[in-house]
Amino acid sequence: MNKKSKKLKWLLYAILIIYGLVTLFPFSWTVSASFKSYKEITGGGLNLIPKQPTVHAFKKLFMIDPNFLRWIFNSFYICTLGTFINVFLNSMAGYSLARLDFKGKNVIYYGVLISIMVPGQVLLIPNYLIVKSLGLLNSYNAIILPAAVNATYIIMMRQFYINFPKDIEEAANIDGLGRLGTFLRVSMPLAKPAIATQAVFIYLGFWNEFLKPKLYLSDPSKYTLTVGIQSMMSRYSGITQWDEVMAASLISLLPILIIYIFLNKYFMQGIRMDGEK
Amino acid sequence: MKNKRKKHEAIQGIAFLSPAIIVIGIFIMSSIIFALYISFHKVNLFTGYYEFIGLDNYKRIFTDTKTRIAFINILSFVVVVVPIQTIIALIMAAVLNTNIRGKIGFRTIYFLPTLTSSAALTMIFMFLFSLDGPVNKLAVNMNLLSESINFLNNPKFALKVIMSMNIWSTVPFYMTIYLAGLQEVPKSIYEASSVDGANGFQKFIHVTVPQLKPITTFVLLMGIIGTFQMFDQAYIFSGGSGGPENSTLTVALLIYRNAFGQNNTMGFATAMSIMLSIVVFIVSFIAQKLNKSDSLY
Amino acid sequence: MKKFLSILLTVLLSFGLLAGCKGDSKDNSVTEDSTTKENSKEDMKGKKIVVGRWGGNDAETAAFNQVVKDFTEKTGIEVEERIYTDYNTEFQAELIGKTAPDVVYIDAYMAPFYISQGVLMPLDEQEFELDKFYEPLKNAFLSDGKYYAISKDYSTLALYYNKKWVNEDDIPDTLEELWNGDFLTNLNDKLPEDVIAMTYNQDLARNLFYAETDGASVIKDDIYSNLGDSKVVENLEPLYTSAKEGKIKTPADIGQGWNGDAFGNEKTAIMIEGNWVLGHLQQNFPDVDFGVIEIPTFKGNRGTMTFTVGYAINVSTKQVDAAKEFIHYATGVEGMATWSAGAGVLPSRTDVTESTKVAEDLLKMPHIKGAVYATVWQKGTTMDTINNEYKNYIPSVVSGERTLEDALKKSEEEANRTIEAN
Numbered sequence: 001m002n003k004k005s006k007k008l009k010w011l012l013y014a015i016l017i018i019y020g021l022v023t024l025f026p027f028s029w030t031v032s033a034s035f036k037s038y039k040e041i042t043g044g045g046l047n048l049i050p051k052q053p054t055v056h057a058f059k060k061l062f063m064i065d066p067n068f069l070r071w072i073f074n075s076f077y078i079c080t081l082g083t084f085i086n087v088f089l090n091s092m093a094g095y096s097l098a099r100l101d102f103k104g105k106n107v108i109y110y111g112v113l114i115s116i117m118v119p120g121q122v123l124l125i126p127n128y129l130i131v132k133s134l135g136l137l138n139s140y141n142a143i144i145l146p147a148a149v150n151a152t153y154i155i156m157m158r159q160f161y162i163n164f165p166k167d168i169e170e171a172a173n174i175d176g177l178g179r180l181g182t183f184l185r186v187s188m189p190l191a192k193p194a195i196a197t198q199a200v201f202i203y204l205g206f207w208n209e210f211l212k213p214k215l216y217l218s219d220p221s222k223y224t225l226t227v228g229i230q231s232m233m234s235r236y237s238g239i240t241q242w243d244e245v246m247a248a249s250l251i252s253l254l255p256i257l258i259i260y261i262f263l264n265k266y267f268m269q270g271i272r273m274d275g276e277k
Numbered sequence: 278m279k280n281k282r283k284k285h286e287a288i289q290g291i292a293f294l295s296p297a298i299i300v301i302g303i304f305i306m307s308s309i310i311f312a313l314y315i316s317f318h319k320v321n322l323f324t325g326y327y328e329f330i331g332l333d334n335y336k337r338i339f340t341d342t343k344t345r346i347a348f349i350n351i352l353s354f355v356v357v358v359v360p361i362q363t364i365i366a367l368i369m370a371a372v373l374n375t376n377i378r379g380k381i382g383f384r385t386i387y388f389l390p391t392l393t394s395s396a397a398l399t400m401i402f403m404f405l406f407s408l409d410g411p412v413n414k415l416a417v418n419m420n421l422l423s424e425s426i427n428f429l430n431n432p433k434f435a436l437k438v439i440m441s442m443n444i445w446s447t448v449p450f451y452m453t454i455y456l457a458g459l460q461e462v463p464k465s466i467y468e469a470s471s472v473d474g475a476n477g478f479q480k481f482i483h484v485t486v487p488q489l490k491p492i493t494t495f496v497l498l499m500g501i502i503g504t505f506q507m508f509d510q511a512y513i514f515s516g517g518s519g520g521p522e523n524s525t526l527t528v529a530l531l532i533y534r535n536a537f538g539q540n541n542t543m544g545f546a547t548a549m550s551i552m553l554s555i556v557v558f559i560v561s562f563i564a565q566k567l568n569k570s571d572s573l574y
Numbered sequence: 575m576k577k578f579l580s581i582l583l584t585v586l587l588s589f590g591l592l593a594g595c596k597g598d599s600k601d602n603s604v605t606e607d608s609t610t611k612e613n614s615k616e617d618m619k620g621k622k623i624v625v626g627r628w629g630g631n632d633a634e635t636a637a638f639n640q641v642v643k644d645f646t647e648k649t650g651i652e653v654e655e656r657i658y659t660d661y662n663t664e665f666q667a668e669l670i671g672k673t674a675p676d677v678v679y680i681d682a683y684m685a686p687f688y689i690s691q692g693v694l695m696p697l698d699e700q701e702f703e704l705d706k707f708y709e710p711l712k713n714a715f716l717s718d719g720k721y722y723a724i725s726k727d728y729s730t731l732a733l734y735y736n737k738k739w740v741n742e743d744d745i746p747d748t749l750e751e752l753w754n755g756d757f758l759t760n761l762n763d764k765l766p767e768d769v770i771a772m773t774y775n776q777d778l779a780r781n782l783f784y785a786e787t788d789g790a791s792v793i794k795d796d797i798y799s800n801l802g803d804s805k806v807v808e809n810l811e812p813l814y815t816s817a818k819e820g821k822i823k824t825p826a827d828i829g830q831g832w833n834g835d836a837f838g839n840e841k842t843a844i845m846i847e848g849n850w851v852l853g854h855l856q857q858n859f860p861d862v863d864f865g866v867i868e869i870p871t872f873k874g875n876r877g878t879m880t881f882t883v884g885y886a887i888n889v890s891t892k893q894v895d896a897a898k899e900f901i902h903y904a905t906g907v908e909g910m911a912t913w914s915a916g917a918g919v920l921p922s923r924t925d926v927t928e929s930t931k932v933a934e935d936l937l938k939m940p941h942i943k944g945a946v947y948a949t950v951w952q953k954g955t956t957m958d959t960i961n962n963e964y965k966n967y968i969p970s971v972v973s974g975e976r977t978l979e980d981a982l983k984k985s986e987e988e989a990n991r992t993i994e995a996n
Contacts, residue, residue: 008477009377012372012377013377015372016372016377016383019369019387020383020386020387022445023386023387023389023390023445023449024386024389026390026393026397026398026401026445027389027390027392027393029401030393030394030397030401033397037858038857038858038859039838039839039858039859042830042831042835042838042839042858043839044404044410044829044830044839044841046404046411089296089297089300090297092293092294092296092297093293093294093296093297095293096289096290096291096293096294097294100286100287100289100290100293101283101286101287101290102283102286102287102290102291103287105290108294108298111301111306112297112301113498113558113561114309114554114558115301115305115306115309116502117502117553117554117557117558117561118309118312118550118551118553118554119506119508119528119529119532119550119553119554120506121508121529121532121533121536121537121546121550122312122315122532122536122543122546122547122550123305123308123309123312124663124667125322125543125666125667125670125671126307126308126311126312127304127308128667128670128671129670129671130303130304130307130308131304132671132673137673145300145304146300146303146304146305148296148300149296149297149300149301151301151305152499154297155495155498155499156454156495159458159491159492159494159495160457160458160461160491160492162491163458163461163488163491163492164461179289183293193456193457193458193460193461194457194458196457197453197454197456197457200453201450201453204391204392210659211660211663211664214659214660214664215663215664215667215668218656218673220657230659231629231657231658231659232629232657239631239832239834239850239854240831241631242400245394245397246397249393249394249397252394253392253393253394256392257385257392260385260388261385264381264384264385267384267453267456267457267460321691322670323666323669323670323691323692323693324691324692337995341991341992341995342988342991343988343991343992400831403826403829403831404829407826407827407828407829407830408823408827408828408829409768409828409829410829427827427973429826430824430826430827430969430972430973431969431973432969432970515965516777516965517962518961518962518963518965518966519962519966520962520965520966520967520969521966521967521969521970522966522967522969522970523966534958534962537662537663537666538662538687538958539684539686539687539955539956539957539958539959540958540959540996541687541691542996545995545996
């Protein structure tokens with residue numbers, strides 16, 4: 001390795017580390033804040049190590065409502081099921097839009113695109129009326145069904161499959177697999193990075209979804225974790241109990257961080273079109 | 278024979294899409310159609326009062342100064358944020374895809390902003406940029422500023438602070454997408470260009486960027502749609518007023534204000550939403566065309 | 575054939591997955607529906623009402639549960655609560671979907687809006703003993719001679735000072751003197767570098783009572799902004815002169831979320847805040863030694879703001895009697911005493927103020943005194959627009975880019991354009 005490229009490498013690391021600090025700092029601050037007292041959080045210190053560490057906020061959160069454990073279960077149930085359904089349906093739809101040829105395909109593509117262009121604020125009430133008229137209120141279906149597909153990731157999968165090498169599929173077709181078989185056994189597994197990415201963000205989306213579950217579920221035992229914690233902490237007079245908010249956000253982000261780390265190996269497992277797998 | 282095959286493919290195509298069509302049709306398209314209907318009316322949803330007023334709600338968009346300011350603000354927001362977030366995301370993804378040490382660690386760290394709650398983030402930023410906050414102190418100490426600036430209360434800076442916050446929090450999403458996209462780029466192409474004597478930068482420009490075009494289309498589309506609808510951060514920063522001097526007034530904020538709260542002007546709010554969607558559509562269409570070839574094959 | 579099978583499989587798969595999650599939820603919503611709709615005339619027992627409210631601190635939650643428990647024991651009516659986080663959005667969606675609770679919190683500020691939409695049921699003055707309530711609180715829900723909600727408690731603003739730095743006797747008796755005299759300047763000199771003398775807010779919810787002193791009004795013709803009126807400008811001048819000179823700052827200026835945090839963290843020596851800050855200070859900043867007094871007079875008048883929330887009945891409720899019974903109890907002598915003592919809030923009834931001896935609390939007393947002369951934060955249905963434009967243009971006054979008159983005129987113009995178009 002020559003000197004120039006070595007220097008370049010150091011520059012690269014410098015950039016990586018600086019950018020890393022920029023992303024790491026606010027996050028670490030949030031984590032450390034959840035172990036601080038309210039006074040210390042709002043006092044304006046940017047210190048990452050709490051002066052007097054306390055688990056007060058966590059204790060309060062766990063005692064906030066007898067339904068707490070139930071909420072965790074609900075969240076996992078809704079998120080896991082919702083993500084599972086989404087990954088299949090979005091990938092199928094994206095695949096179809098990218099690889100199959102039929103009339104009206106472009107209309108459907110633009111339809112999907114338009115469905116995310118209209119700001120949600122004005123759709124909230126129509127959505128509520130639809131969910132109500134289908135008799136879904138106060139059931140998990142009210143959360144899962146309307147979000148069973150996600151236009152964003154349909155488009156994403158379309159963009160991924162556009163680039164996908166045709167020859168592998170054709171080979172599979174010759175081997176006698178039908179379209180669905182090819183899709184399930186060849187196209188899906190080969191798009192692992194895209195699917196892992198999709199899964200993480202869909203999970204995150206379900207997990208953090210707030211207003212809709214709040215609106216659709218009136219029975220507190222059906223709340224998801226986010227909804228439960230937020231509604232128990234809500235204060236109309238505008239006082240935010242920061243220590244509890246920080247602790248709550250730590251609790252709610254941990255599962256996703258774990259999933260992300262767990263899926264990490266799939267992010268880098270692509271199709272190597274030169275045969276090397 | 279060929280016709281039959283085509284027909285088959287069409288049936289398959291529709292079948293693969295049908296769950297998506299059903300869900301989007303029932304839950305989103307019907308809501309949009311309802312919104313479209315409302316936008317031509319003066320409505321009171323509480324009493325079920327509808328009065329057809331034709332294009333009046335739309336005409337108001339063009340005569341209302343507030344709406345014009347909001348559209349200008351959000352356009353400038355999009356023009357700044359989308360290119361920056363796309364470029365940072367692309368570069369960071371490309372760097373993370375090379376053979377550097379601690380890849381997984383960096384990748385996890387860069388993902389963290391996605392997990393930081395927006396309430397906490399806003400609090401940190403408001404503190405960082407406050408009158409006696411670290412940003413001001415640093416800038417004054419380094420003689421970049423002669424005296425502290427009230428970033429949050431100054432029409433010249435308020436939107437810029439929100440821009441930086443927005444970029445910070447959206448880059449990880451697009452970076453992760455790009456990273457996934459990079460896994461699809463065949464190694465052989467890189468190897469071939471290595472043989473031709475291309476250095477890292479040249480490979481990035483001549484291989485990575487063109488190969489990732491379809492993904493860039495996606496990143497641009499989502500970036501445009503997302504930033505045009507920016508709401509939370511502006512709302513929290515200005516306490517819902519869009520101030521100071523309308524500098525953080527966004528279209529979504531105006532829509533919210535007209536749809537809920539004391540104003541019962543749902544018709545106008547929906548007309549504004551439809552208008553915004555049309556603008557988003559046009560801008561994304563142009564972006565998509567500028568990014569040109571969608572398909573590599 | 576194979577392809578047909580594969581399509582069939584796809585469809586089945588997708589439906590199967592969707593159906594997989596049905597199961598447990600259906601029956602619950604059905605039973606809930608039938609119980610709320612059920613309406614037997616003879617007895618209240620076994621009836622069930624839904625009460626919509628927003629969450630408060632632990633003390634408030636406990637006090638509410640106590641009131642509900644006592645009420646159910648007494649009447650046999652069951653109460654289910656629904657907690658709002660984004661109150662206006664959620665409640666409005668429910669009203670439109672006809673799923674709103676039977677009894678619901680109504681903020682006085684939003685009351686004119688909901689009343690004008692015809693979604694609240696008028697309540698009888700005698701039945702709910704409104705003569706026992708403080709006049710401003712009772713009238714907060716008055717429209718065309720009818721009352722639409724019964725105040726459950728209230729808050730007023732008072733002046734808080736940190737005893738470490740401020741001596742009560744030194745605080746000027748008038749706001750003019752406080753803002754424009756030497757007191758704050760001297761105090762600023764004495765304070766540590768990162769502490770300021772006083773915080774203030776650029777919000778009509780806090781500024782309205784002095785903006786409207788001496789017969790001035792921020793609203794003309796019932797709906798239009800009148801902020802540019804010379805009297806209003808004159809009334810706001812002392813505050814913003816002080817702010818322009820840097821004697822007083824907003825909490826955001828010093829990197830704090832609100833007055834309560836700035837005061838608790840000892841970044842400011844004086845603030846004007848509502849009594850909700852009492853619990854906040856005691857819970858989160860127990861070491862701060864502070865005192866509370868009434869707000870100094872302005873142009874010779876005592877003034878403060880009051881904020882109140884009442885219980886109202888959803889006009890489309892099927893449980894009118896049970897709903898009335900609940901409000902009757904919760905805002906009656908017994909229920910209100912339980913609620914206000916438990917939650918640490920101020921009772922809206924004069925007789926409960928006396929019976930609970932809440933006025934003996936030296937920290938609460940200045941707030942209670944304000945109940946009689948306070949201006950209610952409730953000004954028709956256009957206040958949102960007017961206040962938004964106020965908040966929008968005031969910062970440029972403090973930065974010196976506009977004169978106060980110019981900014982207020984501008985905010986009036988913009989607000990009225992919006993109001994006119996609606």
